[in-house]
Amino acid sequence: MEIIRGLACACSRSASHALNMKKIPQLDAVRGIAVLLVLLHNTNQYPALHLRLISDNGWMGVDLFFVLSGLLITGILLDTRESDGYFRNFYARRCLRIWPLYYSLLIFMFVIVPIVRPSEGHAVFEARSSPWWAYPIFLQNFLIPIPTMATGALGVTWSLAVEEQFYLVWPLVVRFCNENQLRKIAIAVICISPALRFYLVRHQVNIYSNTFCRLDGLMAGALLAIVIRSASFVPSKLLTRAWTALLVSAPLALGIETAFGTKWIVLSLTALASVSFIYLALFSTQKWLHSLLTNRFLVYSGTISYGIYLLQKIPLDAAKTFHLDKHQFLALPLTAAATYALATLSWNLLEKPALRLKRFFEPKTGNPGRVNDELLSVAER
Numbered sequence: 001m002e003i004i005r006g007l008a009c010a011c012s013r014s015a016s017h018a019l020n021m022k023k024i025p026q027l028d029a030v031r032g033i034a035v036l037l038v039l040l041h042n043t044n045q046y047p048a049l050h051l052r053l054i055s056d057n058g059w060m061g062v063d064l065f066f067v068l069s070g071l072l073i074t075g076i077l078l079d080t081r082e083s084d085g086y087f088r089n090f091y092a093r094r095c096l097r098i099w100p101l102y103y104s105l106l107i108f109m110f111v112i113v114p115i116v117r118p119s120e121g122h123a124v125f126e127a128r129s130s131p132w133w134a135y136p137i138f139l140q141n142f143l144i145p146i147p148t149m150a151t152g153a154l155g156v157t158w159s160l161a162v163e164e165q166f167y168l169v170w171p172l173v174v175r176f177c178n179e180n181q182l183r184k185i186a187i188a189v190i191c192i193s194p195a196l197r198f199y200l201v202r203h204q205v206n207i208y209s210n211t212f213c214r215l216d217g218l219m220a221g222a223l224l225a226i227v228i229r230s231a232s233f234v235p236s237k238l239l240t241r242a243w244t245a246l247l248v249s250a251p252l253a254l255g256i257e258t259a260f261g262t263k264w265i266v267l268s269l270t271a272l273a274s275v276s277f278i279y280l281a282l283f284s285t286q287k288w289l290h291s292l293l294t295n296r297f298l299v300y301s302g303t304i305s306y307g308i309y310l311l312q313k314i315p316l317d318a319a320k321t322f323h324l325d326k327h328q329f330l331a332l333p334l335t336a337a338a339t340y341a342l343a344t345l346s347w348n349l350l351e352k353p354a355l356r357l358k359r360f361f362e363p364k365t366g367n368p369g370r371v372n373d374e375l376l377s378v379a380e381r
Helices: 002-008 025-041 052-056 060-080 086-116 118-125 152-156 158-176 179-202 215-227 235-259 263-283 287-292 296-303 305-311 313-321 328-361 373-379
Strands: none
Touching: 025 052, 025 060, 025 263, 025 296, 025 305, 052 235, 060 086, 060 158, 060 215, 060 263, 086 118, 086 152, 086 158, 086 305, 086 328, 118 152, 152 158, 152 305, 152 313, 158 179, 158 215, 179 215, 179 263, 215 263, 235 263, 296 305, 305 313, 305 328, 313 328
């Protein structure tokens, strides 16, 4: 909680720090680390690779995504909330980023697979993935009994539902609340979340994919966005607390999850570890960390991470269909390479062309310096 108290001490608004963030390859690298963790988690059927500790807990990469999303989205909203067309521009840009690949995936799963592979297509409509209409309206995390167990690529889409539901509400809150109120809301949500999860677990509610149980990650990122826009913000003052929080919360989260599997508290620890890591990625002066987070492979992985995340199950399922999963050391590099190839194609042929349309929804404000176009572009990757 030390880093949260440290973040809470800064409350007045100044966009200068946020606007001085030029191109931020570190955030793409953080996204790359997150998606690689998830990718390893979903290749957990290869135990001979001796990566079980990482792969078993690779789901924590999703929490890193949530915190990063909370940071970037809240930053965009804060920087544009006085602009004309605030809601229209925000939602249009989010749709351009999320919808093209997402709905293409739904068409693939619900239309193309049943036509091309009828013997396997019936699995798409099985009870574990039903009702099918929950996916187009982003309600699968509530309407599907265990959304992570849905057929194939549908099993990873629950997190997009959480994000979309967050997008529906948070822009309204940011528009009509001042920074002090937003800070209090974020802190309250962070503090209440573990108690809510504990209560719901005792009543047999699936907390993993429940939006109300994943808000502390998003709010941790939102709180960081508010703090770095504070007039009194000095990055170096929180570096020691960030390192301490990361080095305590990350091992603790891994240890508790491995020993007890008590996610109601582990999710709080992963949110704390994630926001600490992102803070260090942005402001640490450690050369080794800067070198790691400017690594071209990680930065590129972050750039195409949306495609990797959504499409990763397709090569894995194909490997099972052709019985390649019996050859573990062959299957993993092949499926990883195929995932990167699909994500690269998606990025160049589908996502980038859609994102070019964002020029029709640029925020218009009387003070152009308030809008950080580089942060907008990072968020939209």
